[in-house]
Amino acid sequence: xxxxxxxxxxxxxxxxxxxxxxxxxxxxxxxxxxxxxxxxxxxxxxxxxxxxxxxxxxxxxxxxxxxxxxxxxxxxxxxxxxxxxxxxxxxxxxxxxxxxxxxxxxxxxxxxxxxxxxxxxxxxxxxxxxxxxxxxxxx
Amino acid sequence: xxxxxxxxxxxxxxxxxxxxxxxxxxxxxxxxxxxxxxxxxxxxxxxxxxxxxxxxxxxxxxxxxxxxxxxxxxxxxxxxxxxxxxxxxxxxxxxxxxxxxxxxxxxxxxxxxxxxxxxxxxxxxxxxxxxxxxxxxxxxxxxxxxxxxxxxxxxxxxxxxxxxxxxxxxxxxxxxxxxxxxxxxxxxxxxxxxxxxxxxxxxxxxxxxxxxxxxxxxxxxxxxxxxxxxxxxxxxxxxxxxxxxxxxxxxxxxxxxxxxxxxxxxxxxxxxxxxxxxxxxxxxxxxxxxxxxxxxxxxxxxxxxxxxxxxxxxxxxxxxxxxxxxxxxxxxxxxxxxxxxxxxxxxxxxxxxxxxxxxxxxxxxxxxxxxxxxxxxxxxxxxxxxxxxxxxxxxxxxxxxxxxxxx
Numbered sequence: 268x269x270x271x272x273x274x275x276x277x278x279x280x281x282x283x284x285x286x287x288x289x290x291x292x293x294x295x296x297x298x299x300x301x302x303x304x305x306x307x308x309x310x311x312x313x314x315x316x317x318x319x320x321x322x323x324x325x326x327x328x329x330x331x332x333x334x335x336x337x338x339x340x341x342x343x344x345x346x347x348x349x350x351x352x353x354x355x356x357x358x359x360x361x362x363x364x365x366x367x368x369x370x371x372x373x374x375x376x377x378x379x380x381x382x383x384x385x386x387x388x389x390x391x392x393x394x395x396x397x398x399x400x401x402x403x404x405x406x
Numbered sequence: 407x408x409x410x411x412x413x414x415x416x417x418x419x420x421x422x423x424x425x426x427x428x429x430x431x432x433x434x435x436x437x438x439x440x441x442x443x444x445x446x447x448x449x450x451x452x453x454x455x456x457x458x459x460x461x462x463x464x465x466x467x468x469x470x471x472x473x474x475x476x477x478x479x480x481x482x483x484x485x486x487x488x489x490x491x492x493x494x495x496x497x498x499x500x501x502x503x504x505x506x507x508x509x510x511x512x513x514x515x516x517x518x519x520x521x522x523x524x525x526x527x528x529x530x531x532x533x534x535x536x537x538x539x540x541x542x543x544x545x546x547x548x549x550x551x552x553x554x555x556x557x558x559x560x561x562x563x564x565x566x567x568x569x570x571x572x573x574x575x576x577x578x579x580x581x582x583x584x585x586x587x588x589x590x591x592x593x594x595x596x597x598x599x600x601x602x603x604x605x606x607x608x609x610x611x612x613x614x615x616x617x618x619x620x621x622x623x624x625x626x627x628x629x630x631x632x633x634x635x636x637x638x639x640x641x642x643x644x645x646x647x648x649x650x651x652x653x654x655x656x657x658x659x660x661x662x663x664x665x666x667x668x669x670x671x672x673x674x675x676x677x678x679x680x681x682x683x684x685x686x687x688x689x690x691x692x693x694x695x696x697x698x699x700x701x702x703x704x705x706x707x708x709x710x711x712x713x714x715x716x717x718x719x720x721x722x723x724x725x726x727x728x729x730x731x732x733x734x735x736x737x738x739x740x741x742x743x744x745x746x747x748x749x750x751x752x753x754x755x756x757x758x759x760x761x762x763x764x765x766x767x768x769x770x771x772x773x774x775x776x777x778x779x780x781x782x783x784x785x786x787x788x789x790x791x792x793x794x795x796x797x798x799x800x801x802x803x804x805x806x807x808x809x810x811x812x813x
Contacts, residue, residue: 268426269756273811304752305769305776305783327782329750330812393752 271383272390273330280377281333286340287323297404301392306332310400317347322401329393331384336397338377348405354378355398362391409702411709411794417442418792428762431800436580436608436741436788437766438630441694445634448474448693452686460685461659475685478692482640485695486625487616493648495641495678496688500607501530503626503641504574506678507603508534510651515571517543522565522573522600524549524557525778528580529771531605535574549575551778555582555730555743562594570600577609577625581772581786582731583741585609592621601647607631610640611790612710612739613703617642629687633790634694638687641678648674655680706791713789713798714740720802724809730784740789743770749812751785757811758785761804763797 293311300307306328313321322343326336343351354375360367361378362385371378381394415421418440423430432440456470463469476491483491497503515521515538523535525548539546547565550558557575566573573595578585588604595602601623606615610627617625624647629638643651653660653671657680662670671677714735721729726747731738746754751767758765766786769776776782787801 268760270760272756273753278812304767305773306752307782329752331753387756390752390756 269383269387272387274380276377276380277330277334280337280380281330283337283341286337288325290321290323293323295404297400299396299400299403301328301332301396303389303392304329306393306396308332308336308397308400310397310404312401312404314405319343319346319351319401319405324397324400326397328396329390331381331390331393332396335381335394338375338380339397339401342375342377343401348402351398351405352402355395355402358398359391359395361385362394409705411792415792415794417444419443421792425762425764426760429796429800431761431763431797433787433789433793433797433801434764434766435611435790435793436631436786438636439611439633439790440792441633441635441690442697444697445690445693449635449686449690452689457686459682471685474689474692475683478688478695481692481695481699482642485610485614485699486640486642487614487618488642489618490645492674493642493645495643495648495675496683496691497626497639497641497678498637498684499628499630499639500605500626501534503624503639504531504603504605505534506641506654507624507626507643507651508538510654510678511572511601512538512542512544513652515542515544518545518569520545520547520567520570522547522549522570522595524575525551526555526557526579526581526584526772526775527574527576528605528607529773530607531574531576531603532774535572544571545569548774551775553779554732555579555775555779556584556732557586559587559590562590566594566598566600568598570595570598572601572603574603574605576605576607577615578606578612578739578741579731580608580741581743581770581775581784583608583739583743583788584731585737585739587737588620588622596621608739608741611698613701613707614699623647629691629694632691632694633698634691635687638684638691640691643675645674648677651677653677653680657681659683701791710740710789710791711735713793713795714738714742716795716798717742717787717789717801720798721805724805730779741786742788743784743786745781745784746809749808751783753812754785754805754808757808758801758804761800761807763801763804765801 290311298309310324456467458467458471460472460475479491482494603624606627611632625642630636660680728745730743755767
C-alpha cells in the first residue's frame with residue numbers, strides 16, 4: 268500500500284522551490300537517469316575547500332524524486348563528499364532494510380519521511396537518484 | 407464457439423486474486439498479459455508426460471515432443487496466414503527477432519544505404535537498427551510523429567529513397583495504440599525496393615494476422631503479450647528472404663554437416679534455431695494461438711471497442727488529462743496512454759495499485775517518442791479480451807482517488 272508515501276511532508280518537500288534549477292558558473296555538474304523509469308536529474312554544484320557551497324538541480328521525475336532532491340538541496344550545503352556519501356549509504360541501508368548506524372542522520376531528519384518507501388523496491392531509485400547525481404558530480 | 411466475457415474470465419484463474427483487499431483489475435496487458443488454463447495445461451502436459459528434446463530422439467517421448475513443437479509452428483503459421491510453416495522461426499521474443507533480422511540482413515548493407523524507422527517505436531524496434539547503422543555507416547532516417555504521438559506519414563515518399571533498404575515500424579504503437587497504415591508504408595517501401603519489417607508485438611494479441619494481405623517481408627511478435635508464456639516469440643519471414651540470410655547464432659540444430667574445416671548450414675528457418683529451442687514455451691504459445699483462433703473476433707472486437715469507448719470517455723472527463731493518440735476508436739487498438747498535469751505516472755500507478763488496479767507508468771521503452779512529445783512518462787491502460795466494465799470503472803474511480811492524494 269502506498270499509504271504513508273504521499274503524506275503532507277513529502278508533498279510539501281516535493282513542491283518547495285528552495286533549490287535553484289541551475290548555477291551560473293558550476294564547478295561540477297552531473298546528469299543522471301534512472302533507467303527503470305526514465306527519471307532524470309541535472310545537477311550543478313559549487314565547491315570550496317572540498318565542501319559544497321551551492322547546489323542546483325532540475326528534476327524530471329516523480330514526487331518522491333522531487334522531494335528527495337529538494338531535501339538534499341536544503342541539507343547538503345557545507346558538507347564534504349564523504350559526509351554526503353555517508354548519508355546516502357544510510358538512506359540506502361534504510362530502504363533495503365539493512366542495518367544502519369544513525370537514523371535519520373543528524374540534520375537529515377526529513378529522510379524519515381521516506382521510510383514507507385522501503386517496502387516498495389521499485390521506488391527506491393526514485394529516492395536515491397538525487398544522491399547518486401550529487402555524488403557523481405562531486406567525484 | 408459460444409462466448410461471453412464471463413465465460414472467458416473463468417479461463418483465467420489469476421483473475422480470482424485479491425490485491426490489497428480489492429479485486430484485481432489488470433490493465434497492463436500491453437506489457438504482459440495472462441495465459442488461459444489451456445496454455446498452462448499444454449505446458450504442464452509437456453513437462454509431466456513427454457519432456458524431451460526435439461528433432462533428434464527416435465524414442466517415443468522425443469517423437470511426441472517434436473510433434474508438439476512442430477504443431478506449434480504450424481499454429482503460428484496458420485495464425486499469421488504464412489504460406490508455409492517453414493517461414494516460422496521460434497525466437498525468445500520480439501527483441502530477439504528484431505536483432506536477428508537487423509544483424510543478418512545488415513550484413514549485406516553498405517555505407518550510403520538507409521534504414522527507415524519511426525520515432526514512435528519501442529526501443530526493441532529502434533536500438534537494433536540504430537546500432538546496426540552506427541556499426542556499418544548506414545544512415546538511419548526517422549518517420550516523425552504528430553503532436554498526439556501518431557506517425558506522420560505525410561513525407562513518406564521523401565523519406566523512402568532508392569537507397570532505403572529496410573523500413574521497420576510497429577503494427578500498433580505500444581504507447582498510443584495507433585494502428586499504423588501499413589498499406590501506405592509497404593507500397594512506398596516496395597516501390598523503392600526496400601523491405602518492410604513489422605513489430606507486431608501489440609497487434610498479435612488482438613486477433614489473427616494475415617501477413618500475405620499485409621504484404622510485409624518480416625513480422626515478429628512475442629508470446630507473453632499474446633496469452634502465451636514468456637521467453638518465446640515468433641519471427642515470420644518470406645521464405646525466399648530467409649534462404650538468403652546468413653545465420654545469426656550458430657551451434658547445434660542448425661547444421662547440415664560440420665567438418666573440422668567448415669560448416670554447411672541448414673536452409674530457411676531451421677538455420678535460425680541454434681541450440682535446444684524453448685520447447686515448453688513454444689508448445690504453450692502454440693496452444694495460445696490455437697485458443698485465440700477459436701475466439702469469435704467478430705463479437706470480441708465490438709466488445710473491446712465498447713470498453714475502449716467507456717475508458718476514453720471517462721479519461722477525457724478528467725481535468726488536466728492529456729490522452730495520447732487520436733481521440734477516436736478508428737485505427738486505434740485498446741491501448742491508452744495519458745499524462746495528468748502535475749501528477750507523475752509512477753505516483754499515479756503506485757496509488758492505483760492500492761485499489762487493485764494495475765497500470766504501467768513510465769516511458770514504455772519509447773524514449774525517442776517521449777522526447778518528441780516533451781514528456782517524461784505516461785500512465786498506460788491496455789485492455790485484453792478478459793477485461794470487463796468493472797475493470798474500467800475501477801480504474802476511473804481509482805483515478806479520482808489518485809487526484810485527491812496527489813493534487
